[in-house]
Amino acid sequence: MRAITGWQEARDEALARIRARDWAPGERIPDEVALAEAWGCARATVNRALRDLAEQGYLERRRKGGTRVPLTPVRRATLTIPIIRQDIEERGQKPGYRLLSDLVETPPETLQQIMGTLPLRHIRALHLADDAPYCLEDRWLNPAVSEDVDFTALSPNEWLVGNVSYSEGTLAFHALPADAAHAEALNCAPGTALLALDRSTRAETPITWVRLTYAPGHRVEAGL
Amino acid sequence: MRAITGWQEARDEALARIRARDWAPGERIPDEVALAEAWGCARATVNRALRDLAEQGYLERRRKGGTRVPLTPVRRATLTIPIIRQDIEERGQKPGYRLLSDLVETPPETLQQIMGTLPLRHIRALHLADDAPYCLEDRWLNPAVSEDVDFTALSPNEWLVGNVSYSEGTLAFHALPADAAHAEALNCAPGTALLALDRSTRAETPITWVRLTYAPGHRVEAGL
DNA sequence: GGCTGGAATATGTATGCACATATTAACGCT
DNA sequence: AGCGTTAATATGTGCATACATATTCCAGCC
Structure with a gap:
């Protein structure tokens, strides 16, 4: 596959795989080093992408435990407090x-x-x-x-x-x-x-x- | 002041200044390089801290325009979508x-x-x-x-x-x-x-x- | 005076490296 | 077998550097 250029592209790529169930719910996904190598970018870039998805509830990350797609994704919505x-x-x-x-x-x-x-x-x-x-x-x-x-x-x-x-x-x-x-x-x-x-x-x-x-x-x- | 160790500490420091109106609403705050020097940490650390605050609506950032405390801060609440x-x-x-x-x-x-x-x-x-x-x-x-x-x-x-x-x-x-x-x-x-x-x-x-x-x-x- | 284009500048991001830390997994002991 | 200690490992984070990019600002032109 073509090399990934920015962290947003990495995020989109990861999200696509989640949506396609290429990375199945409950499963561990490849670790940052592996993804960085596969995508031809730095680990920091992968980290940024996965961290972003985790903040939105698309992924769960734990030290040493790796990153996995949650079985029941708790999605978060943002609500701008009205002025x-x-x-x-x-x-x-x-x-x-x-x-x-x-x-x-x-x-x-x-x-x-x-x-x-x-x-x-x-x-x-x-x-x-x-x-x-x-x-x-x-x-x-x-x-x-x-x-x-x-x-x-x-x-x-x-x-x-x-x-x-x-x-x-x-x-x-x-x-x-x-x-x-x-x-x-x-x-x-x-x-x-x-x-x-x-x-x-x-x-x-x-x-x-x-x-x-x-x-x-x-x-x-x-x-x- | 004592050197800042992590980005969360930098975030807290910045938030404290905002709350104390040390950085007044509408005003530009020092740029990342200046803060990094003043706080004794890397610019990346300051960037992470300020980016985080901006995501929560505490700051507004624009390229070249610098970072400023918004006059009317649009705060965001997160709402976990119910399962x-x-x-x-x-x-x-x-x-x-x-x-x-x-x-x-x-x-x-x-x-x-x-x-x-x-x-x-x-x-x-x-x-x-x-x-x-x-x-x-x-x-x-x-x-x-x-x-x-x-x-x-x-x-x-x-x-x-x-x-x-x-x-x-x-x-x-x-x-x-x-x-x-x-x-x-x-x-x-x-x-x-x-x-x-x-x-x-x-x-x-x-x-x-x-x-x-x-x-x-x-x-x-x-x-x- | 007003417009345009180019330089200056602050943030945005990528990279390679190092080390910290949380957790799991493996090992060895009793 | 059970338990506690230790090693292995994936993510978390910091740092220095370099370059990208959006704006602003200013100079120069018409």
Whole structure:
């Protein structure tokens, strides 16, 4: 076979063999040195290619154990965490924003396990796309982080992205029925099925917990 | 400062500087050669570290343009695509499966755009966790791929993973209200808000389109 | 002034080498 | 046979070097 030039080509070649079941699931594939020789490239190039495939779940690698095609490949999808304004703009719509409430409250029991028991700043805000409701931002914020920021014109989402980002966190999707508040804000009937995204963010201390509840029919797409 | 030993340490050092806004958003950071010299390691090591951070959205890199901290960091979360049986087992529950229907039909208009117009094999099946409904698998399958596979005992999900995997696809989350069929299968009231995951898979030709509708209250978690 | 083409530059990648490390496999002892 | 120690081995990583490539920037031209 023709010599392989770059690591991407090596990756494609390897993926082709996996897809063709030339390298069968559960089987060990030739080691890096052998592949490098067979493909006429350096071991580092093969390494890069196989490492890339392993990151995507197409291969499993272990020291000394060699590289093998997993029997049940756990594929990973990547999901770009939404920055709401950008999200809307990318859809070719005009973003809008309205602050609904901004209070200091004691969070409910379930939230206290994540954010602690201290009173938190509770912000509710509505994001609009072409003047139609897009999503409801229901956020609990560590007051030590936000201090005196004014969210009447700037959404907490946007402020956080610009000021407290680059942090750790968790993320989960679920569905919930619209309650009265959702119904009014998102302009839908109570009980409507809504997609919600819960996200908690922390650095050294808990920073924020937010639930984004999208307008009816919204879809969140993931890549790969 | 002390010399950096590995690329992970270099990555941590860089991430610390980003978090500390030592490298401010929008600003160019020193180039690889400078960092390598400052940190007492090879440029390849710095490259690996910064490349890793760029993949996670913490940095933006462009040839000749240098590396900079993005103003609005687009963070990426990774989401492991569920293999239902494993999913259930990892929760410490007993997986179960029941085939509901298996027919050859003409797909609805919206699906024809993805899967083509030919008649498709339409399979409906229920997955159980500890004998309780877990999720409903509503699948349209290219008959050329599945031929005469019997899905009474083995779920299409599992069969596909073992036989037609390593392919491309798309994935999206949304919420929908339970219709009569959902209600019966998932043992909930009609209209209940349900989380659904649509996934289409293709290699050279379209392979399958599936909607997994989860039992009420289910959450799908993403990492990072 | 505006456009074009060429130099300068930062990242991208390939290579050969060396050594580290995790794990398996083999060996030898009791 | 069973067990613990040791050697073998595949991947993980670091480094120095060289060249490739995409952009930016600037100079020079019209």
